[in-house]
Amino acid sequence: MQTTQILLAQRPVGEPDAATFSTTTRSLPELEEGQVALAIRYLSLDPYMRGRLSAAKSYAAPVEIGDVMVGGTVGEVVESRFDGLAPGDMVLSYSGWQSADVVDGRHVRKLDPTLAPVTTALGVLGMPGFTAYAGLLEIGRPKEGETVVVAAATGPVGSAVGQIARIKGARAVGIAGGPTKVRALTEEFGFDAALDHRAPDFRDQLKAATPDGIDVYFENVGGGVFDAVRRRLNTYARIPVCGLVANYNLTSQPEGPDQLAGFMGQVLTQSLTIRGFIQDEFTRSHGRDFVREMGEWVASGQVRYREDVVEGLENAGAAFAGMLRGDNFGKLVVKVS
Template identity: 70%
Template sequence: MRTTQIRLAARPEGEPEDGCFETVQVELPDLRDGEVLLRVVYLSLDPYVRGRMSSARSYAAPMELGDVVVGGTVCQVVASRAPEVPEGAFVLSYSGWQTHAVAPARAVRRLDPAAAPVSTALGVLGMPGFTAYAGLLEIGRPQPGETVVVAAATGPVGSAVGQIARLKGARAVGIAGGPVKCRALLDEFGFDAALDHRSPRFVADLKAAVPNGIDVYFENVGGPVLSAVVPRLNTYARVPVCGLIAQYNGTAPVPTSDRLAWFLSQVLTRSLTVRGFIQDEFTRSHGRDFVRDMTGWVRDGSVRYREDVVQGLERAPEAFRGLLRGANFGKLLVQVGEDPTR
């Protein structure tokens, strides 16, 4: 069995260009006992992968040049030497940017296509949904009547944050780019208010949308959006820091001297709680509750989701660049192979 792989050929300086990627075909090894041969159906594109392309120190080790670009996948088992994962089963794996892979059976998790579309294991019922659930409920701790603001609100994390906040009795204000996304926040996801960060009136619109201030700000973006939000934070506000996508393609160090001092003065004088987190640190404490709650909310329509699916592995680099610019609308997936469940 041959697989087509997209590998990291060069470390990006700014936006990852085509030269940063190399497409190759290689032979896969024969299966050994306890292994499965996988056909990739869906590949997840996620902002954290940009950090893995850099050699800079982060919470996860960088990819090496020549590595298959990392990413979560939904796969179908083509052949198996593990009785617990039979041929034909659908599984969640971490096979990355390729068409086929060999993996230990213990490293995959079986999916039930009858319970939910298999693609949701990469979105609302997977890592992005869990990021929203655990970060909001453990760090944000929204209370009835409070105001929760979330940036990148039409993405898979942000849209879930706002809907969970409303389920907990809070008011949800979403920030997104463009009038189409803002309308979807109101009409599709049920937010209480939607703000366009590209509008020249964004700062004034934000002030008007949160007359009682902000109690929870779920940070996905950084940059000018964060600067506009901080003055509106209430005393004892909580800020879960999930991502800073506005800075991921930066080529120069972010100036910190004056802005950092200003930000820390706000943390001090408003008694703010600001905590960065990586979702897997909450797996043991919140994993089972997430599966129970989110599965139920999706099933009964309390939480809605949107998927942005592009066709073909060859389009992954282009789609990934668009993700870092905010071009996607919903959970960005690459359909690598046929999905017989649809």
Template identity: 80%
Template sequence: MESTQLRLARRPVAEPDETTFETTTATLPALEDGQVLLAVRYLSLDPYMRGRLSTAKSYAAPVEIGQVMVGGTVGEVVESRYDGLQPGDLVLSYSGWQSADVVDGAAVRRLDPDAGPPSTALGVLGMPGFTAYAGLLEIGRPQPGETVAVAAATGPVGSAVGQIARIKGARAIGIAGGPAKVRALTEDFGFDVALDHRAPDFAEQLARATPDGVDVYFENVGGHVFEAMLPQLNKHARIPVCGLVAGYNASSAPAGPDRLPGFMAAVLTRSLVVRGFIQDEFTHSHGRDFVRDMGEWVRSGQVRYREDVVDGLENAPAAFAGMLRGTNFGKLVVRVS
């Protein structure tokens, strides 16, 4: 079987463009015992992928030039030489940006067809949903009556953070870009307050919306949103740092004065807890509870989700670049086949 593959052609400077990836066709090897042949149905596009294009030191090795771009996928078993899987089964794999793959059967997870649409295994019931669940509950630890704020709040992580916060009895403030996304925060996801970070008076709006301060700020963005948030953080506020997407395409240091001393002074004088995390460090402690809780919340409607589906593997590069600019609306997935 042949696989259409998108491989890293060159490392981008600033924003990825049409020269970043190249399309190739590869003939897959015959199956060995313990392996399965997958037809990739859905590909997840996520902000962390921008870091994998760089050789800068990080928590994971970079994608090498000429290597298939990494990414979570939902695949359908076409052929199996693994006892636990049979043709027609849907599985969660890490096949990356390609149309087919040969993998070890033990390295994939069979999906429950009754849990939800297959694509949700890449979103609310998958890594993004778990990121929100574990990061908020382990680091943020929202208490009833507290205020939880989150940026990129219509994305798969941010939308889940706000809804989980409300389930736990906290007040949820969502920050997004543009009127349509802001409306969705209250109308679709049930946030208490929705703010547009593109508004010229965003900082003033945030201050008015948080007269009692912010107890948990789930950081997905950085940049000017964090600058506006810092003065609102209460004593003992918790800041789970999940992402800093505002700076992922930066090719130089930000302009202006050094703000680090002021930030460190706030950490000291207000006893702030700032904790970066990668979701897989909580798999052992929170994985089983996440499957139980999020599955029930989605089934009951307590947690809603939104997907932004792009058709065709060839459109993945443009969709990926747009996601880094914030053009997607909801969990971004590519329907490969």
């Protein structure tokens, strides 16, 4: 069996572009006992992948030049030498940006397409949904009547954050880019208020939308949104730091003055909690509850989700670069074949 692979060709300086990736085709090995061969159906594209393109120290090793780009995938078993998986079964694997793979059967999770569309295993019922669930409930800890703000709010993490916040009785304020996404926040995802960070009067809008200040800011983006939000934080506010997509393509530190001392002063005088996290820290403590609760919320329609499906593995690189600019609308997935 052949696999078409997208490799890291060179580390991008700033935004990834056409020169960042290259494509190759190679033959997969014959199956050994315990392995399965997968035809990849869907590839997940996520902001964390920008970190893997850089050699800078981070929470995970970078992708090496010439290696296949990493990523979560949904594949169909086409051949099996593993007990419990048969051709036609759909599984979650971490096969990366390629069209086929041979993996250890113990390293995949079988999906039940009758419970939910298999793509949800890459989104609302997968890593992004769990990121929202664990980060909001364990770090953000919204209380009834409090105000929760999240940016990138139509994305798979942000939309879940807002909807879970409302389930917990909090007021949810979503921030997104452009009128179409902003409208969807209130109409489709049920946010209490929605703001466009591109609006010239964004700071005034934020003030009007958070009359009682902000108790939880679920940080996905950094940049100017963070700067505006932090002026509205209440004493004892909590900030789960999940992502900083506005900063990922920065090639140098922003110009001064240096705001770090002032920010630490704010942390002190307002008794703020700032907590960075990667979702897998909470798998053991919150994984089972997530599967049960989120499954129920999605099934009942209390948590809705939106997917943005791009056709063709060859378009993954451009779609990924677009996601970092906010071009996608909902969970970005590549339909591979």
